[in-house]
Amino acid sequence: MEKFDFIAIGGGSAGIAAANRAGSFGKKVLLIEGNEIGGTCVNVGCVPKKIMWSAASMAQDFNLAADYGFNVQKPQLEFAKLVANRSAYIDRLHGSYFRNLDKNHVQVIKGYAKFVDNRTVEVNGSQYESDHILIAVGGTPDIPDISGAEYGIESNQFFNELNELPTSVAIIGNGYVGTELAGTLNALGSKVHMYAKYDALLPKFDELISTNVTESYVKKGIDISFKSEIAEIKKTSDGKLEVVANDGTIIVDRVIWAVGRHPVTDKINISATDVVLNDDGTIMVDDYQNTSVAGVYATGDVIGKMDLTPVAIAASRRLMERVFNNKPTEHLDYQLVPSVVFSHPVAGTIGLTEAEAILEYGEDNLKIYRSTFTPMRYSLGDVKETENLKLITFGENERIIGLHGVGEGMDEMLQGFAVAIKMGATKKDFDDTVAIHPTSAEEFVTMT
Numbered sequence: 149m150e151k152f153d154f155i156a157i158g159g160g161s162a163g164i165a166a167a168n169r170a171g172s173f174g175k176k177v178l179l180i181e182g183n184e185i186g187g188t189c190v191n192v193g194c195v196p197k198k199i200m201w202s203a204a205s206m207a208q209d210f211n212l213a214a215d216y217g218f219n220v221q222k223p224q225l226e227f228a229k230l231v232a233n234r235s236a237y238i239d240r241l242h243g244s245y246f247r248n249l250d251k252n253h254v255q256v257i258k259g260y261a262k263f264v265d266n267r268t269v270e271v272n273g274s275q276y277e278s279d280h281i282l283i284a285v286g287g288t289p290d291i292p293d294i295s296g297a298e299y300g301i302e303s304n305q306f307f308n309e310l311n312e313l314p315t316s317v318a319i320i321g322n323g324y325v326g327t328e329l330a331g332t333l334n335a336l337g338s339k340v341h342m343y344a345k346y347d348a349l350l351p352k353f354d355e356l357i358s359t360n361v362t363e364s365y366v367k368k369g370i371d372i373s374f375k376s377e378i379a380e381i382k383k384t385s386d387g388k389l390e391v392v393a394n395d396g397t398i399i400v401d402r403v404i405w406a407v408g409r410h411p412v413t414d415k416i417n418i419s420a421t422d423v424v425l426n427d428d429g430t431i432m433v434d435d436y437q438n439t440s441v442a443g444v445y446a447t448g449d450v451i452g453k454m455d456l457t458p459v460a461i462a463a464s465r466r467l468m469e470r471v472f473n474n475k476p477t478e479h480l481d482y483q484l485v486p487s488v489v490f491s492h493p494v495a496g497t498i499g500l501t502e503a504e505a506i507l508e509y510g511e512d513n514l515k516i517y518r519s520t521f522t523p524m525r526y527s528l529g530d531v532k533e534t535e536n537l538k539l540i541t542f543g544e545n546e547r548i549i550g551l552h553g554v555g556e557g558m559d560e561m562l563q564g565f566a567v568a569i570k571m572g573a574t575k576k577d578f579d580d581t582v583a584i585h586p587t588s589a590e591e592f593v594t595m596t
């Protein structure tokens with residue numbers, strides 16, 4: 149049986165980052181991936197999603213052209229061409245991932261791995277051994293157990309199979325995926341009906357984000373059923389889909405499930421190991437990504453902590469530094485992680501929501517700053533978008549413990565503010581920074 153210094157199961161964001169880092173230390177590394185290299189993010193997540201989001205943003209910008217004096221008709225979208233160009237780009241990314249793995253002398257096997265015991269995995273009938281094994285198998289979309297659920301598609305199928313822009317679509321789910329796909333499809337020209345479990349989209353976010361994204365979607369013509377329950381999906385005689393819900397029935401071309409994800413730990417024969425799972429099937433880890441078995445680790449979506457690519461990458465790299473590069477305390481701090489929802493308008497967030505801050509620090513110890521305005525880009529005509537920003541500060545020195553925003557540029561402006569907040573910035577630090585004019589970002593350093 150061949151022995152490796154390190155084996156990573158799963159060639160997504162988490163597994164690739166770990167394998168490359170271990171390889172860069174001269175370790176003998178095996179990476180096992182059952183599907184396309186790059187995992188969810190590259191193939192059916194962040195990357196194709198952002199391409200679609202960019203196309204949708206362009207479509208929206210055409211609405212502004214007349215206000216700026218351009219005498220142009222709104223161009224037609226060739227959806228199949230967009231999909232083909234997106235696929236070609238992803239193919240190029242695959243190539244660059246393989247080149248990087250090769251540069252770090254990582255051996256890659258295509259196949260689905262299963263544990264044989266705490267130190268051994270089997271793939272394609274061969275067994276491989278290591279004292280250091282990373283479980284980085286990620287997750288897959290949920291599909292509810294209701295009649296006709298199979299007529300709907302989930303996000304993997306949306307990116308792998310959809311070659312035509314649906315005329316009408318029902319999107320079930322109001323989290324990241326549902327909200328992002330709804331905004332994009334609406335801007336590209338589909339008639340969108342969303343089904344939300346609660347009374348606003350993005351219910352886990354600060355109320356500024358959930359309220360403004362919800363209101364903006366309604367204003368843009370997206371129908372939203374709140375507190376919805378889907379009873380069944382039926383196929384009509386002309387091939388359309390009938391969504392039967394607690395508030396009535398609609399008929400659409402496509403149904404998209406966006407109701408959450410679950411880890412794929414049920415397929416790796418985890419019972420052959422002493423690794424302990426949480427109740428929801430995610431892998432139980434400590435602050436250092438250790439599972440309950442010494443030498444077996446888990447990072448990325450499979451731990452169910454924060455399903456974001458940069459989190460998966462950061463945790464994996466730090467783990468490799470700790471295990472193979474003599475940095476015994478290295479680990480990821482999961483506090484103050486910035487994240488963006490690529491909705492239309494885009495939303496960005498870091499730190500505590502107002503509700504969380506009140507719970508943790510008490511209302512009297514907080515000072516909250518808000519700002520709503522129309523960015524200059526939307527000042528010439530009838531097409532209007534607003535920018536809504538919020539700072540949550542704590543204590544006498546007004547340390548910033550939460551920053552949230554909805555509106556143009558929020559995706560790009562958040563990263564720099566995140567650095568400052570991670571360093572412990574106070575409101576005074578923001579006030580002491582001279583604004584950049586005219587931008588939306590300047591509002592964060594001029595709020596009173």
Ligand SMILES: Cc1cc2nc3c(=O)[nH]c(=O)nc-3n(C[C@H](O)[C@H](O)[C@H](O)COP(=O)(O)OP(=O)(O)OC[C@H]3O[C@@H](n4cnc5c(N)ncnc54)[C@H](O)[C@@H]3O)c2cc1C
Nearest residue numbers: 158160161162182187188189193261286448449455456457
């Ligand atoms: C639609 C969508 C949009 C997203 N957009 C963003 C975004 O904009 N920004 C962001 O930060 N995050 C985004 N995410 C989340 C991000 O994609 C994940 O957090 C990230 O991919 C997690 O990486 P991972 O390596 O843990 O898991 P994955 O990327 O899922 O990788 C796991 C890999 O393991 C493989 N695998 C599974 N079982 C086995 C086995 N037994 N043997 C071998 N291989 C196996 C799988 O095939 C897969 O390739 C998005 C997710 C979705 C679904």
Ligand SMILES: NC(=O)c1ccc[n+]([C@@H]2O[C@H](COP(=O)([O-])OP(=O)(O)OC[C@H]3O[C@@H](n4cnc5c(N)ncnc54)[C@H](O)[C@@H]3O)[C@@H](O)[C@H]2O)c1
Nearest residue numbers: 321322323324325326343344345406407408409455488489
């Ligand atoms: N921009 C990004 O960074 C980005 C984008 C997409 C996904 N992600 C990551 O992937 C994870 C998974 O995203 P997701 O959207 O699949 O899950 P999610 O947990 O964010 O959202 C699922 C939503 O569906 C709702 N829901 C569940 N059952 C429902 C039902 N029967 N009817 C209506 N609504 C229902 C839930 O209330 C929840 O709000 C996210 O938590 C995020 O970490 C990140």
